[in-house]
Amino acid sequence: MDLISDRGRRVQVEELNTTKLLAHAAKQSRDNKFDEVLIVDVDAHHYENENFGEILPFMENEVMKQLVMAARSKGGRGSVLPSTPGFQDMGGRVTRYPLRASEKTNPDRLRDAQLGERWMDAMGVDYSCLFPTGMLNVGLHPQKEMEFELCWAYNRWVTEVALPQTNGRMFTQLCLPFSDPEGSLRCVETFGHRPGVGGWMVTTVRPKMPVYDNAYMKVYRAIEERGQTLAFHSGPSWGDHTFQSCNRFISAHALGFSWYNILHCTNWVVNGMNERFPKLPVIWIEAGLAWIPFVMQRIDHEFMLRPSECPLLKRKPSEYMREMYYSSQPMEIQDMDALECTFRMIDAENTLLYASDYPHWDFDLPSTIWDLPFLTDRARHNILGGTAHKLFKLPPRNEAQKQNLIKYGNYIGN
């Protein structure tokens, strides 16, 4: 197939086949015997807009449903989700973006499940948590009713249509319509017991998001009571006034993903949410890792000066942060000493969860964790899947994985 290159020049590349594209990942997996290691990817994506034809009919409100379905019909000029400008594909340099539609799958089975199996098998990933892509902007929708409807429809489609076609290889942390606390609670109560639901995801790209608001306490309590996770998934928003000074996508992207989690994690800790919900596992997703030592040091410093503003805290903020969970991708690996320091500061052996973010442009392979020279074997196994096995109760897929879970003290049964 031809791709557009410089000055309109066309360059021929092979059509996309995920298995072939990731052949080198499969070699790494074989060389490292990843089949003997339970590997859980806590953050992988699909492009749910490709399934809107199936998702949107699950909307409850007939008026809202008619609006979005008309917008998507032939000749319709509306858009379902807010979007932000960006160049994830780097002008076609990351070829799986422009070639995505060319990949062949079996029409009798959900395409996302087939594509997911291809990259999971290549990387040696046993389970992946399926997150949407465009829906990460749902918090920017000006209508909270529409946010609820879209999350509701997506949650129904994921649990009723998608997950049953993944042979148990995919699980989910469903979308909370966070602008609507009552709607969020209704989602937890309605879908929380369904197979494959490991927790709940709040997309943190929002103009205003008071995670400490009293209206959310019943939502957090409901999730905690179910033994499920609460994940905050970050993202970029170039259109946000904070990032309108950025004239390059790299700036808005690098800062944006970290910024939203910096903001909400700070509010979460300062307001004593860890004291209020001590058994609620909280995961901060896709912001990288370098921001965490920064926030720890900044809040610890001011906490000593202004304790009257966070009287619920019985320990330093960093101590609470060290007890929350973080997804590994995109792992800043340019300065190995700094990364080692970060791992120490966040107690990575017990809090870090491997994430690929595949198929997005800055995905990480399991070998990014496996090859770190400063990790113990226990840390490698914990980060790649042992800790996630305990959080999401995902069974090992073979005896060797089970024995490794036992060896490193992670096994909780099938």
Place this chain on the structure above:
Amino acid sequence: MAEQFVGKASEFKDGDRQIVRIGEQEIGIFKHEGEFYAYSNFCLHQGGPACEGLTIARVEERLRDDKTSMGLHFTNDMNFVCPWHGYEYDMKTGEHVSNRKIKLRKYNIVQKGNDVYVIA
């Protein structure tokens, strides 16, 4: 050192590429401006197929004498890009364009008449 037949020189157009495998090695061979270049197909970032992606001209930012920017422009220098994450390598040297210390293994090409061989 093994000598592996790549193809007929006359069948390579400018801009063409081929991947050859010799044991565990994978080598990408490009023809660019009449010359052949051969590099390891394993990206130095995460091991992606470095030679199988887009070829695209290098981008530069031009400055006036007073240091004001004239914006981004394509140059006449060619890069090839790993399709996994966008690591961008100089076609003529195999060096990463942002850090010249990161350099793909380069292989020699020999031409015998119309036959092209890579030495690995």
